[in-house]
Amino acid sequence: MEILTTGEMEQADRLAIAGGTSGFALMLRAGQAVADTAADLAEEGSILVVAGCGNNGGDGFVAATELAARGYDVSVILMCERSSLKGDAALAAKGWKGPVLPCDLSTLGSPALIIDALFGAGLNRPVMGDARAMIEAIIANGAPVLSIDLPSGINGTTGAIMGAAIRATETVTFFRRKPAHLLLPGRIFCGRVRVADIGITDAVLHKIRPITFENIPDYWQSVFPVPPIDGHKYARGHAVVVSGNLTSTGAARLSARSALRMGAGLVSVLSPDDALGANAAALTAVMVRRMNDAAGLAEILEDRRINACVIGPGAGIGEETRALVTTAIAAKRALVLDADALTSFADAPGRLFETIKQSGSADIILTPHEGEFHRLFSEMIEKHPLRSKLERVRAAAERSEAVVLLKGPGTVVASPDGRATIAANAPPWLATAGSGDVLSGMIGGLLAQRVPAFEAACMGVWMHGETGLEAGPGLIAEDLPEVLPAVLRRLYDRFGVDY
Numbered sequence: 456m457e458i459l460t461t462g463e464m465e466q467a468d469r470l471a472i473a474g475g476t477s478g479f480a481l482m483l484r485a486g487q488a489v490a491d492t493a494a495d496l497a498e499e500g501s502i503l504v505v506a507g508c509g510n511n512g513g514d515g516f517v518a519a520t521e522l523a524a525r526g527y528d529v530s531v532i533l534m535c536e537r538s539s540l541k542g543d544a545a546l547a548a549k550g551w552k553g554p555v556l557p558c559d560l561s562t563l564g565s566p567a568l569i570i571d572a573l574f575g576a577g578l579n580r581p582v583m584g585d586a587r588a589m590i591e592a593i594i595a596n597g598a599p600v601l602s603i604d605l606p607s608g609i610n611g612t613t614g615a616i617m618g619a620a621i622r623a624t625e626t627v628t629f630f631r632r633k634p635a636h637l638l639l640p641g642r643i644f645c646g647r648v649r650v651a652d653i654g655i656t657d658a659v660l661h662k663i664r665p666i667t668f669e670n671i672p673d674y675w676q677s678v679f680p681v682p683p684i685d686g687h688k689y690a691r692g693h694a695v696v697v698s699g700n701l702t703s704t705g706a707a708r709l710s711a712r713s714a715l716r717m718g719a720g721l722v723s724v725l726s727p728d729d730a731l732g733a734n735a736a737a738l739t740a741v742m743v744r745r746m747n748d749a750a751g752l753a754e755i756l757e758d759r760r761i762n763a764c765v766i767g768p769g770a771g772i773g774e775e776t777r778a779l780v781t782t783a784i785a786a787k788r789a790l791v792l793d794a795d796a797l798t799s800f801a802d803a804p805g806r807l808f809e810t811i812k813q814s815g816s817a818d819i820i821l822t823p824h825e826g827e828f829h830r831l832f833s834e835m836i837e838k839h840p841l842r843s844k845l846e847r848v849r850a851a852a853e854r855s856e857a858v859v860l861l862k863g864p865g866t867v868v869a870s871p872d873g874r875a876t877i878a879a880n881a882p883p884w885l886a887t888a889g890s891g892d893v894l895s896g897m898i899g900g901l902l903a904q905r906v907p908a909f910e911a912a913c914m915g916v917w918m919h920g921e922t923g924l925e926a927g928p929g930l931i932a933e934d935l936p937e938v939l940p941a942v943l944r945r946l947y948d949r950f951g952v953d954y
């Protein structure tokens with residue numbers, strides 16, 4: 456499902472209006488959808504609508520009118536003079552026959568529900584003065600809040616708090632989600648999000664050409680790997696994972712097991728001599744091979760059947776790891792660079808980006824968490840400190856010419872061609888040691904099955920999130936690959952794949 460910036464949403468409104476649906480008709484449908492949700496949230500008791508001076512307030516007036524017609528006890532506070540309302544908002548206010556209360560913080564009372572119609576997509580500067588005092592009063596009031604389009608104070612395109620913001624119980628938005636409904640902190644402030652159809656047809660998307668998407672199975676279903684009946688293990692690819700030395704082998708094993716569970720036909724851990732015994736003793740279906748340095752990796756990669764490589768989990772930081780990364784890039788294998796493989800380039804990230812560029816490979820994925828991201832992209836971040844996570848990751852993908860996956864709550868994946876996805880399915884208990892190693896392996900397993908890099912990264916992130924939900928609170932990283940079959944089975948069912 457596409458995600459629209461507030462600018463793109465304005466374009467959608469304009470295209471719908473040019474197509475013959477008036478702006479007021481859109482507002483009427485928006486207000487109706489808000490009234491429907493309000494009726495679900497407040498079966499009885501009074502409803503207070505707090506309206507701002509723009510079209511978000513207009514939606515509020517329509518909702519107020521509709522709820523009053525349904526018999527609700529509704530009152531409306533308007534943040535400006537009624538006479539200063541313009542266009543559709545002025546028309547909407549005309550439909551409201553009840554009194555309009557002035558902006559007086561003492562009139563909030565104890566409503567069963569507050570409808571927040573202060574600011575929506577038009578918020579373009581920090582909230583100050585009366586509006587800020589009102590937001591603070593609504594927060595202090597404690598009544599459940601239904602926000603129209605966006606919680607007031609949240610920037611729709613970045614998800615940032617513009618000075619102060621309302622924490623909604625539920626948010627009704629229109630046509631498509633905006634980045635703020637998925638990016639933190641916005642997502643937390645939205646509560647449940649409902650997307651209402653207000654009569655804008657999907658045809659407008661052909662003109663808008665959105666490049667941001669929710670990371671959900673519909674987005675990557677077409678490249679989801681299903682082994683054919685006449686397949687064999689080599690047809691499912693061979694992934695290799697580089698192991699660290701004796702004191703740090705677990706991360707590579709976790710990653711390798713996850714790649715195998717994800718469906719790679721074969722998976723090998725490439726182990727230095729000192730860790731061979733430890734790795735061999737701990738692995739069964741995953742194979743172990745000796746590999747001590749970059750020359751050893753180059754030799755192993757002469758086998759063309761090995762088509763995907765994961766470097767980073769527990770690999771160690773320094774020149775040896777840098778050499779392994781350079782070798783794997785030169786060998787043009789689909790590649791996940793995680794953890795130590797990224798930190799090894801902290802002093803000279805440009806070297807990594809230059810190597811990627813020269814290889815011309817389109818199948819390289821960088822999977823940093825915030826710390827690693829800063830190590831690689833600090834120069835870019837310092838130049839644009841206010842960029843949202845989405846904008847930062849997109850810029851990083853453009854800079855590195857690799858797919859960049861920035862982990863954390865609301866993982867963002869971006870491709871150098873500009874496409875990006877935001878995930879919202881991962882539970883917070885995924886934040887546990889080794890969880891990232893599992894993610895890198897899951898993606899490696901998808902790359903082995905020849906899923907294109909951007910989709911492999913998106914798919915891996917979503918499935919990793921689902922394994923977190925499946926394993927539940929209390930999970931440890933080892934649990935994640937073990938519940939992957941249940942997640943895969945549900946996807947097979949959802950996609951209607953016979954098995």
Ligand SMILES: NC(=O)C1=CN([C@@H]2O[C@H](COP(=O)(O)OP(=O)(O)OC[C@H]3O[C@@H](n4cnc5c(N)ncnc54)[C@H](O)[C@@H]3O)[C@@H](O)[C@H]2O)[C@@H](O)CC1
Pocket residue numbers: 465468478479481482483485507508509510511512513514573574575576577578579580581582583586603604605629653
């Ligand atoms: N035809 C349309 O464009 C539709 C718009 N809709 C609604 O219209 C909303 C957008 O309406 P508007 O563009 O009028 O904008 P808003 O109603 O979100 O904001 C109103 C005005 O507030 C001012 N403002 C911005 N930041 C401020 C701040 N920090 N302090 C004080 N004032 C500030 C701006 O001048 C802005 O134009 C959407 O969120 C949605 O709810 C819906 O009715 C559907 C149709």
Ligand SMILES: Nc1ncnc2c1ncn2[C@@H]1O[C@H](COP(=O)(O)OP(=O)(O)O)[C@@H](O)[C@H]1O
Pocket residue numbers: 794824862863864865866881882883884885886887888889890891892893894919
């Ligand atoms: N609050 C959160 N909600 C959901 N997922 C999270 C949250 N915090 C972290 N994660 C996920 O947990 C994983 C942690 O990975 P990482 O930081 O690399 O840990 P490790 O190095 O221990 O494996 C990532 O997939 C990340 O997206």
Ligand SMILES: [K+]
Pocket residue numbers: 511571572573574575602603604605606607
């Ligand atoms: K609002």
